[in-house]
Amino acid sequence: MGIEAEELVPGVVVAGPRSEAPPEAPNRSWLAAVGWYVLLIGLSLLVLLPVWLTLMRALSTPAAAVKPGASPFLPHEVQWGVFRRAIDQGNLWAALGRSMVVTILITGGQLVTSVLAAYAFAYLRFPFKRVIFALFMATLLLPIEVTLLPNLHTVRDLDWFNSYQGMAVPFMATALGTFLIRQGFLGVPSEIRDATRLEGYGHWSYLWKFAVPLTRPVIASFTVISFLAAYNQYLWPRAVVTDSNNWSTIQIALRDLTTTPETSNIAVAGALVAAIPIVVLLILFSRQIVQGLTAGAVKG
Amino acid sequence: MAERETPARASRLAETGMAALFLAPSIILFALFFFYPFEQLVLRGLYRNNAQGTNLRYVGWSQYKDVLTGDDFRAGLVHSLQYVLYTVPAGLILGTLLAVAAHRKLRGIRIFQTIFSSTVATSVAVASVLFYVLLNSQTGVLKVDWLNDPNLALFGVSLSSIWQNLGLSFIIVLAGLQTVPTELMEAATLDGYGPVRRFFRITLPLISPVLLFLTVVLVIFALQAFAQIELISRGGPAGHSETLVYKIFQHQTPDQLGVGSVMAVGLFVVTFIVTLAQFLLLDRRVHYGD
Amino acid sequence: MAAVIFDGVTKRYGDVVAVDDLDLTIDHGEFMVLLGPSGCGKTTALRMIAGLEEISDGVLQIGDRVVNHVDPRDRDVAMVFQSYALYPHMTVSKNIESPLITRPTVVEGSDQPRKLTKAERAERIAEAARMLDLAPYLDRKPAALSGGQRQRVALARAVVSRPAVYLMDEPLSNLDAKLRAQTRAELVDLHQRFGTTIVYVTHDQIEAMTMATRIAIMSQGKLQQVGTPRDVYDAPANLFVAQFIGTPPMNTAPGKVSGDAVVVGESRFRFAGRHDDGRDVVVGVRPEHLTIGGDGAVKGVVRHVEWLGYEALVTCEVGADAANRFTLRQDASATPPAVGDTVPLQVAPERVHVFDAASTERLGG
Incomplete structure (x- = not known):
């Protein structure tokens, strides 16, 4: 786009998206993308957390799950029969x-x-x-x-x-x-x-x-x-x-x-x-x- | 002249007849299950009854006055409004956050969009069961005891609604974001706006109609909260999470019908104000061709 | 096979008169173009023939039948719409078949219209598709066709029921220039082959001039003139027609009647009609009847030159009044003048049109 605009209007410098990016830009945009993925993954975990926690509880044997020190993020003494x-x-x-x-x-x-x-x-x-x-x-x-x-x-x-x-x-x-x-x-x-x-x-x-x-x-x-x-x-x-x-x-x-x-x-x-x-x-x-x-x- | 006009009039009549036929199913159902009960509701409030629910006495508006100024209705109304306060701003902020995060051209963004909208697959009852298990002090997933705390019980219940509404809020705000023209963003960038300024100066004003719509939807949802209360807190402790609809539901028996009717009229007035805002909103954006 | 007769037909929407007391006879087999600017009532007139608009007043006849209150389906007409109105959910074949499904159709060898059998319908579809080169596309949906192909489907859907009258509402306006020229020729060809009546609405005078056997020019709901393309170009009935037909439009200048002549500025033109001395008139000259040359009694300053390859359009200003601009058409072989030149102008006197200034009607002569 930038190139076209420059060719169409000679002598007018077009700001904004340039054909040649500044040298550090690729690096920065790569970092920004990674940062954004981290944010997205974090938000996804937050949205899915209630389902995960309750699913773990459903799969665990109740007595095992309430034992002191039992992590709520993991299943304990898995029992698949709970759905049945x-x-x-x-x-x-x-x-x-x-x-x-x-x-x-x-x-x-x-x-x-x-x-x-x-x-x-x-x-x-x-x-x-x-x-x-x-x-x-x-x-x-x-x-x-x-x-x-x-x-x-x-x-x-x-x-x-x-x-x-x-x-x-x-x-x-x-x-x-x-x-x-x-x-x-x-x-x-x-x-x-x-x-x-x-x-x-x-x-x-x-x-x-x-x-x-x-x-x-x-x-x-x-x-x-x-x-x-x-x-x-x-x-x-x-x-x-x-x-x-x-x-x-x-x-x-x-x-x-x-x-x-x-x-x-x-x-x-x-x-x-x-x-x-x-x-x-x-x-x-x-x-x-x-x-x-x-x-x-x-x-x- | 008169003779020539007859066929036109006949065709008009046929059209009216056809319209009547087409509208009849809806009109009958609306009359029977919307307008007639509403009339009954308003009228029933004008009559007091004895303990058996019989011996109706016309008392004018006095029962309205008693119920609407009484502690029971006020508590229900306060709880309902509290529920609005807990769920609506949270829904708006979280929905916008999710939508802004997912409104980006990145590889695999559709996966995140699917996850963010996934809570629309849950019903109120399903979400309530999950949060009942999360919040219950005996099951101890979250290791909190909010449901037994009069000040925190309703807030705890509201978490289920906040979570359940995430998907809907996300979908609506994202749809709003997608209507913002990219040229506008590019123009703002050319003008030297940073991302934060761009969001507050351009995006937010442009999606404000969508946010207004979402606000109304969330307010109405909050005012209609029932299953969450019944499944998570059972209105407790000691009635501290009884919302208006929950109270109305408790007034089904014949002896309570007069009081329940007045409460329902109260709920109607509150809903009316909010729904009217929604309707005016719809009216503004939808063209009524006739 | 029928004539269409408007007898004092009026269409009112509340206080707005869309078509005002229209008297027009469209003869059997004619290609009649209703021409006028948007909002002139031409489309409303067409839709009244179709039965899509009720008639407020007057009588409309198709053939020997008064059709004021006849249902559209029973009028034996077919219409080609501006947007083509193809059914997007149906294949080309189903689109073409559509008019044959519910309507009784006149079949050769019998006066009584009847519903066609499936085999007869298939035969008709094949015939229409052959005629309009649509055979390879019969199983496609309209969305998979080009603009020109869609247009032909719309025509095929009209042709298939062999109606007495074809109605066409700006059917070429969605085509590009090249395709439009080609389709004009095809429509004329189609008309000659069938010999059926066509009523065609457009705002494009080129379509009107190239296809019509007669043109009916309308403005503000009123019929201005009916005639062959030659009639309306050479002898426009009033100032509106004079200026609507012809590109660039006819040049005009105010003048006065003086004896057996009309006086415009310094120039006198002989004028055969007898009219009161001193009557205000408007004199009109088409650009091709104004040339550079002559005795130099009238001089103009060149303001614009548009060179189009096959000709040049030269706009001159006469006198001090900037409103007094005249455009002339110059053959491409001549060297056009330069902007700013002063040139002598001359008029072919027998080609001058004179209109009454008050009524805008053409004055005889």
Whole structure:
């Protein structure tokens, strides 16, 4: 760059990045890189420390781990059976299965309701559109933490305690999803819609054959964060599951594993099992997760 | 003239009908699980009940006044705000630190980015279990006894949230950093700005909208803290880590419903202020084409 | 196979009139170019033919049919969009097939339109691909094509349903200059081969002049003139048309009617039309009808010389008023004057255009 600029404007000295670096610079930049790696490694260890310490505790025999002088950074009298015990004791496979059912119901429901609503807001003309849209967005002000008590009342009246519908149905509509997918629809060039109108595609076929496929990145990242949120839910399932033996989701099952400090190795093993599906999700869909989580923060 | 306009009006009507059909699932669910309960919440606070939770008596706003000025609600609110104070600045600073560290063209930087964002793979419950084990004095991993100390219990619990939020904070701030044009950095370097000055004079102002967004998200998370409390400290010792949501959860029984409803309205007001800030923020950056 | 007739067609958006009382008959088989600056209403007019805009007032006919309230799909028209509007998630082949899927199509040997069979559709796709040299690309997605190839896919998608009317909205504006010239020739060729009506919107007068059988020039929602490229160039109906068509634009100067002549400064031009003495007019001369030479009654100082290889554009200032600048076109074989020279100017008197100063309309003669 520096050379080009000098050639283009003869006689003008260009400061900044030079083609010839000062002699000590390579050395210094090498040192800076090493310093930066040290910082990065240090921060990585700090981030991973809680997992490492608890993993060591899970693998250790409890009695050996609490002996005076036992380092918390290392395992003591390793016992791999702890995962098996956590799974058996917490009935984790069954809980994981229930979590999956609830999560798929919620995410699937949210996709259907918000794709339809987003389409109406993006493409259809109807009276009171702005008011209705504002009402949709107003639901963002009413998290389950606020509406918990009356919703529990409603679900009790419906006799939906300890049921899949009780855990899933209240969350099947979402303002966030409607908003994001509507933004996606509005991003489809209007000439595409015009072309399909000339070719005879009505709203229904335009929605499924064009609008949805063309908004796939947005829908994909919303799906992933919706899945993440639904799988990680705690408060609501905790409240509507009174028969925890038969209806716990995996998050609630963890609660039953943390009753006594003595069995904390089992609790940690259970927690790590509970995290596995999300770790897989993170590896497979990291781009969508990043896009979903930053959707509100950064434009584009 | 009138005859010619009919088809247009018919198509408008068809469009409205279709919109109604498309919106119906969302509207029904929102009505049933968002607006109706909110109305119930506000109304229920106007009625006192006897010890069995029956015999509702209309008392106007007096129950609101009693609960909102009472010690129980105030303690919950204070604990919730404390939780905000413990987790939000820490989240902002650590998130920015991680993001700045990983926003660099270095070999293998993606590995570090993955590690820094890894805590998004944990749920609140998972993070809480890990910190329950770390902090519990009997398991003794960290060899501290904060959970039994009234002044430190909530702080100890908050460590789990700080840790669990690292991934999200990192991802959001990094996305913000990536929007800062490199030309701007180069221009600042030409102007003789050092790295520290560049960060505070250029980077920080440019990512301030992102940091504002992150602040709001972290505040809302902190106000909604429940699983952490229930799993790590059980609200103890002696109620010293009972946050608002934890208290609301304790007021499920019919005899407590009036008081719990007022507390939930209180939580709503606090959340409302913060969420409104978020919505205005979103509104400013998102174009509403109609 | 149809004419398109606008009868008093108006389009209003609230208080804004986008198309104002448009009367225009586009004959069957014509290549009609709607020409004008952006915001003149040409695209709105085109979109009303397509049925993508509702008509506020007036009657629009395609063939014998009033189509004011006919759904776009039933108008038997095809449109090529400025951005091409290709479906990015579909292959070229699927893109071309798209108009044949839901719409009934007229098939030879029968008056009744019907849906095509799969085999018939495949045949049509192959035919369109052959015609537009797209056969090797049928399985690609639009993103894997060059700009020119995408443009041809858009054309193929229009051709495949053999519509009665083709509508084209600035289809060449996203191509580079070389490809644009080539595609102009191809479009003219396509038009001659099919003999179908084409309505073509552009702001580029070169496209209009080179392809149109007739040009309709619009400004601020109003039709200014309709005519062959020759008509609108040689006899512009008003000052707007005179200055919009032709590069560089026509030179103008204020003048007055005096008997059977028009007086501009020191010069008199014979003017056949009979008009009141003293009437204010605007006199226009195209750059190619202004030359250096003559008796020297009018002198100009050369301010600019643009040498283009095949010709030179010379800008002169006449008199003290800097606004009085005239551009003339000089053959490349002549030696252009130097900047600062004073040169004599002369006008071909039979090539002078006269417009009424108040109404800007052309005055007969």
